[in-house]
Amino acid sequence: MSPKGKILVVDDDRLVLATLTHGLSQAGYEILDADNGDDAILLARQHRPDLALLDIRMEGMSGFDVAEYLRDYCQMPFMFLSAFADEATVNQVKALGAVAYLVKPLDVREIVPVVEAAFTKIGGRAAPAAPEKPAAPSDADVLAQAVPMAVGVLMHRYSLSRKVAYERLQRLAVADGRSIQEQAERLLQAVELLSS
Incomplete structure (x- = not known):
């Protein structure tokens, strides 16, 4: 069976790295x-x-440093997996143009559907097209990220x-009579306000 696509997985925690590598390989990806x-940059x-x-x-180099290099020099899409969800981190993730952002701890079974969605978003396997600077995320893209964030x-x-x-x-949205999107945006605004 040919792999669904090739993924570079980077984490300095060897247990997390081994778990992700195994889980994504089992899902049919070349890792x-x-x-x-x-x-990571050499492999990329x-x-x-x-x-x-x-x-x-x-x-050493942070994931943000690696992402910036991959974006600017390899025109390669990337996503983040981190234990941190503070405002500065979220803003940096948005600014770099990540296709997804997951907060640890996560079961690899929760990661596979997000990886599959990322491949759909980037159009399947990346074509060896001429290098092109990625466009900055639109307001609609940023707003669409409010619920997962x-x-x-x-x-x-x-x-x-x-899931919980x-x-x-969802319960907060219903209790306040808002859509889940509106509730997510309110929550993120409150986080930003508290951290400023």
Whole structure:
């Protein structure tokens, strides 16, 4: 069976790296892995993966540094997996143009559908087209990220699973008579206000 696509997985936690590598391989992806930013960039240049899944806080180069390099020099889409959901981190994720942002801890079974959605969003396997600077995310793209980011904030703040955090966001929306999108935006605004 041919792989669904090639993914570069980068995390300085060897257990997380092994778990992600195994789970994504089982889901049919070809995996390259690195436990630091320098190795990640070398692998990206040599093997041209279709997508990179990056931890944010690592020794040496951060995931943000790696993402910026991949975006600017390899025109490679990337997503983040991090234990942090503070305002500065979320803003940096948006500014870099990540295709997705997941908050740890996560079961690999929760990651596979997000990776599959990311491949759909980037048009399947990346074509070796002429390098082109990615466009900045539109307002609509940023607003569409409000619900997953709000779920991530609730997961982090209350140590909830993704499903329970999403259900909590839904209950808050119903209680306040708002759509889940509006409730997510209010929650993110409150986080921004509290951290300013």
